[in-house]
Amino acid sequence: MARKTKEEKRIAAYRKKLKLLQQITEVSPERINTERSRSSREREISMANEIKPPEIEKTKETADTQPQGLYFIKDLRKSLLIIFLIITLEIIIYFASIKDYLRLGL
Numbered sequence: 001m002a003r004k005t006k007e008e009k010r011i012a013a014y015r016k017k018l019k020l021l022q023q024i025t026e027v028s029p030e031r032i033n034t035e036r037s038r039s040s041r042e043r044e045i046s047m048a049n050e051i052k053p054p055e056i057e058k059t060k061e062t063a064d065t066q067p068q069g070l071y072f073i074k075d076l077r078k079s080l081l082i083i084f085l086i087i088t089l090e091i092i093i094y095f096a097s098i099k100d101y102l103r104l105g106l
Helices: 006-025 029-037 040-051 055-098
Strands: none
Touching: none
16 A cells, blocks of 8 residues: 555644544533533633543554654665675775785776
8 A cells, every 4th residue: 555645644634633623613412511510610621631632643643653764774774784885895905906916007
């Protein structure tokens, strides 16, 4: 399955926010009656709890970033291996030219 682009991720996040806002703004008659009976302090606490984003979204964000870290580590290993091989080849050519195994130059 193809990976999501940044724009698709933004659209999905926007949809989630809209859905959450719709759930918050929907008010049932039972909820109105219970809200009237509560004190103002309890209402503030309940509204603060409703507005907080769920913890599940945070774990989804970290799950999205994990493959990027994995690709970074793989690319870093490959790069270090290539650099090591190039430096080793240069050292071999240097010592071979000193011992005159390779007739470079004269």
